[in-house]
Amino acid sequence: MRLHQLLRCAQRVEESSRVVSGLFSHCTRTSVNTFSTSNVSPARKKSSPYSSVDSGRYSSLFKSVVSHRVSAQTPDILEEQDAQIYGPVIKSPTPSKVPKILHPLINQDRLFEFGETELGGAPTRIILRRGQDRGSVPSVTRILQETMSPEQQFYLERWRRKMIAQLGEDGFKEYSQNLFRQGKLFHTAVESVLPLTTKEVPGEDPEEAPEVPSSVEGYMESVRHVLEDVRGVRAIESRVQHEKLGYLGIVDCVALYRGVLCVIDWKTxxxxxxxxxxxxxxxxxxAAYVGALNNDVNYNYQVENGLIVVAYKDGSPAHPHTLSSEQVLQYWERWLVRLEEYTERR
DNA sequence: GGATCCTTCTTCTTCTTC
Known part of the structure; x- marks a missing residue:
């Protein structure tokens, strides 16, 4: 077992034992109080002490205990078992965690006066010219895809095989296509709503409210509370390219989230x-998009923060994960490692 | 018109009592 796995296990054991001991002491207190003050019959006394615990009150606690349970299925054990079924997993050497060249996230040559980045005007939308730079400039998605850790690949492959076993090849294909379709529809729906958020009151004119496909209504409901905090949209689905490092991508959105300029990524x-x-x-x-945008002449501003919004189909509130400038910088370094790894493999 | 590109997602838990 590797050190980080061991540390994670130890941490979970500690968390679990803390929660369990807390629950146990409360249960004991509750049981003592119940039995000493009530006129229960001897027969009922024998009933389980669990019956005296308010299960509704402690259901989330119970869930937290079981969800932090240390699984016997560590990657190493799973690999061993799966190696017998599927064959050995090909491992590559663990990549260095520090980039060889620490390229800056912010382009100091392109710092703008505050007034230059005032809000206003239509959001930028640079369409990717198809066929251009083919083969020479890799995309963010491709680089991340091709430099995934063996562990990551293992879990994905294991999941894929499990799904195929359940749904069949065709069923799995359809399932995957449906996930992609929903993701795309959701993006389109968010984009159609976004320009409204530049107004004082988002979506104040019901006649301007765009049609949202029924299949993404849940997702839209899910992000409603997040969209309320989005203002000043500056870019939508726009191509960004890092001119020095030579990679490109399409940024979902650049806007103010709670007053902070962010690269925003919408996820289902x-x-x-x-x-x-x-x-x-x-x-x-x-982080890769932030770095690219800061080094792309088509944008006359710099971004330091990020936001990942995870939306749910059932309409439950989306999770907005904000990335501070410090966090973006940390992920930027990790991105540089992956980029170097990709380049070295070419 | 056809081929290609960038995205769109997917993983790291499944307990056993009442």
């Missing part, structure tokens, strides 16, 4: 993602 998810760590490589993607 079937599973709840309450923590930033649940979003896998998404923060790296955002």
């Amino acid at each position: 998810s079937e599973r709840s993602k309450p923590f930033l760590s649940n979003t896998y490589d998404n923060p790296l993607q955002v």
